[in-house]
Amino acid sequence: MPRPIVATIDSGALRHNLNVARALTPGAHLWAVVKANAYGHGIEAAVNAFADADGLALIELENAVRLRELGWKKPLLLLEGCFSSIDWHAAAEHRMACVIHCDEQLSEFEATPLPRKLDIYVKFNTGMNRLGFRIERARDVVRRLMLHEGTGEITLMTHFACADERDGHLEALRRFSDATSGLPLPRSLANSAACFDFDRVATGDGRDSVRPGIMLYGATPFTHATRSAASLKLRPAMTLSTEIIGVQSLRPGDAVGYGATYVAARDERVAVIAAGYADGYPRHAPSGTPVLVNGQRTRLVGRVSMDKIAVDVTDLPLARVGTPVELWGAQLAVDEVANAAGTIGYESLTAVSSRVPRRVV
Ligand SMILES: *Cc1c(COP(=O)(O)O)cnc(C)c1O
Numbered sequence: 149m150p151r152p153i154v155a156t157i158d159s160g161a162l163r164h165n166l167n168v169a170r171a172l173t174p175g176a177h178l179w180a181v182v183k184a185n186a187y188g189h190g191i192e193a194a195v196n197a198f199a200d201a202d203g204l205a206l207i208e209l210e211n212a213v214r215l216r217e218l219g220w221k222k223p224l225l226l227l228e229g230c231f232s233s234i235d236w237h238a239a240a241e242h243r244m245a246c247v248i249h250c251d252e253q254l255s256e257f258e259a260t261p262l263p264r265k266l267d268i269y270v271k272f273n274t275g276m277n278r279l280g281f282r283i284e285r286a287r288d289v290v291r292r293l294m295l296h297e298g299t300g301e302i303t304l305m306t307h308f309a310c311a312d313e314r315d316g317h318l319e320a321l322r323r324f325s326d327a328t329s330g331l332p333l334p335r336s337l338a339n340s341a342a343c344f345d346f347d348r349v350a351t352g353d354g355r356d357s358v359r360p361g362i363m364l365y366g367a368t369p370f371t372h373a374t375r376s377a378a379s380l381k382l383r384p385a386m387t388l389s390t391e392i393i394g395v396q397s398l399r400p401g402d403a404v405g406y407g408a409t410y411v412a413a414r415d416e417r418v419a420v421i422a423a424g425y426a427d428g429y430p431r432h433a434p435s436g437t438p439v440l441v442n443g444q445r446t447r448l449v450g451r452v453s454m455d456k457i458a459v460d461v462t463d464l465p466l467a468r469v470g471t472p473v474e475l476w477g478a479q480l481a482v483d484e485v486a487n488a489a490g491t492i493g494y495e496s497l498t499a500v501s502s503r504v505p506r507r508v509v
Pocket of ligand 1: 181183227307338339340341359360361362363369
């Protein structure tokens with residue numbers, strides 16, 4: 149018998165969410181972002197469910213090669229570009245489009261003889277101050293790229309720092325548009341949050357490409373409390389489920405877990421559940437974090453440990469060893485659990501560790 153924890157990946161939900169992204173961004177070239185092992189869902193599941201996307205975008209070259217091996221023939225985009233001449237070679241061999249975001253990377257690209265031209269997404273900094281050329285340099289960088297014989301099609305790209313806030317991307321969008329006006333090149337601007345404002349982000353020339361990530365997995369790019377995934381009509385793609393593996397009866401004053409941080413105030417029943425931080429359950433989830441036991445909401449008690457958590461089942465008399473538990477997913481939004489733990493759905497989904505088997509349905 150394997151340990152009961154499993155991440156069930158709902159390919160129907162992945163496809164549904166892709167359709168939502170499509171409907172929001174009519175006419176755009178849609179890159180489904182599958183970095184970080186498809187946000188924890190597994191690239192094998194993603195490559196099948198996202199068959200209708202125009203391309204797959206990711207960070208990790210080795211996973212991009214794996215996607216080719218799995219039979220993905222459409223475009224691939226490396227979102228941080230390449231880190232060495234060997235990578236540039238592999239990217240060209242496997243027909244991957246690449247980001248170029250700084251002078252060092254551009255010089256290495258120019259200096260590496262490649263077997264074919266590469267499509268380049270030239271990334272500009274519009275306020276995030278993470279990666280990207282200064283937007284004021286747009287014309288110079290584009291001119292230099294155009295002079296290089298290894299350059300295929302050029303796309304102008306930026307990544308918004310504040311697209312999840314109301315109108316948070318408008319200033320960055322204005323700077324981008326000003327600095328690139330007149331350059332007859334396609335643009336790629338929108339992450340999930342900006343896909344929900346595509347009317348204002350789109351150029352209208354039908355050559356935009358968009359890069360939704362988190363929304364495809366059925367979590368919100370916004371604040372859960374105000375714009376939940378359900379309110380955006382997204383369906384959770386991962387259900388992290390497990391079972392009760394032990395039950396304890398507590399007397400008033402008895403404590404639970406490391407550090408004895410939770411102390412029973414009355415006679416209580418506590419179920420011990422096969423899931424811990426080594427599975428990716430957030431260690432900082434405090435007592436009170438919601439957990440579903442047999443479909444009923446209850447609360448975490450005590451500290452999350454490596455392999456186990458405890459939940460209050462005082463009012464769930466039928467809960468016993470073997471009772472099913474949902475940590476997040478179809479019935480309980482990952483964003484709600486993540487928020488309780490002081491984090492976001494993105495982190496919780498990508499944290500699900502390799503010891504948790506993924507089952508695609
Ligand atoms: C991760 C990433 C995305 C997707 O962002 P979401 O918020 O998950 O939609 C888009 N573009 C770039 C460059 C990224 O790194």
